[in-house]
Amino acid sequence: MTANVNDRCRAIATFRHVSITIMETIARWTPTTPEMEAKVMFGRHIWDFAQHADALGKRTFELRQPEHYTLRPADEYDSFLQETSRIQGTAERVSAIYDAVLPGLLERYRTYVKASDPILDQPSLVIIERIVRDLERQLSEAAALRRELNIAGEAPAFAARERSIANIVSQRM
């Protein structure tokens, strides 16, 4: 169980960093992605991740850190996200985020929820449950985009690499 306040804050602050990184990645991709329909999907998801980061940032303030306290993830995961941001091509970008990064992130959020005290850490769980719903919707929207644009999915190697990273939460404080 994520027992103490420091542990919870490290996790939340790391999730915030991840939300911002994904937001910035998709925002950077938008002008260089030709397909109008992909840009439109990115536009909504940019706002989703901004709201996630905002809610997580307000939570860190309740866990004895400043508002919007943010921690860079563990090195391996941080490198993985940076490599993702350099991907080119619409099909490759959509695969990387929606087949690898977000399914992996969903699992990590679910793991946090399972490990948390459902009463003591309920404010975190309310935020994360909303984030999980948004991520599930995003995966559905990406699948619809792929059908609309007739682009291939699946990035199995990338997804496997994401799964191989055991811990994303920074140990720094």
Place this chain on the structure above:
Amino acid sequence: MTQIGYLKIDDVVLRDNPARDSCFRVVWQDTDMVEYSEMSDVGRREIVHRHMTNEITSLDIAADCLAAFPDAPWELRMELARQCWDESRHVQVLYRRLREMGGYKGEFPITVFEWSITCALDNLAGRLTTQNRTLEAGAMDVVGGLHRTMREAGDDRTADTLEGILADEVQHVRFANRWIKRLAQRDPRVLMKVASAVRFLAMVNEKFQNKEGETNVVGKALESAEARIPAVNVEDRRLAEFNDEEIHEILRQAGFRSLLSSEGTA
């Protein structure tokens, strides 16, 4: 496409084009656009197509600002992120309307001029000044009259679409007004960047503006820049927090052709 570079036209450095579907033909000059004089079916379709692609450009600009300035205040980044969502919905709703009218993506030439100018600027205050506070505020004036024109032409559906979009645009202008003031209060040097952006926009406009007497591809006579200033949407500019002095200056430049408030802007 990874990075978007710059291009130089004469002595002016602009940002190179953002990525577009291959069905779109990007042009630079108004003379290459297919803008009709009348509100015929094809004329109204071209208007909707043009606004749709302008909203794609606005989305690209907001997204680039968000990515390019990671050290901007968080609350300002939230506004830019929200603008991304708003602009994406504007693209969707205009595309829906375009298809209802029997139109299609790429039916007409498009421009990305606002991107070329705004994203050539290397600071966020300058970009907010150019895009949100000038170009989008100007769009409020255009759309403020256009939705009425559409309604008068019997096209209530397009009029309703444009009016809904206009309400969102008020917030895009308003947050820029607020944040430029806030940033300038924190650092007065921001005002130099604002002034520089204003001068840059004026210089580029003058260089690329069509001359009176020129015609476009479908034979529409193009007016000079001065003659094309739309009626000022005073109500929405006030909602967007332009103060009275600023509105009076804009009215003065427009020859005092103010938009009469015959409808609410809610």
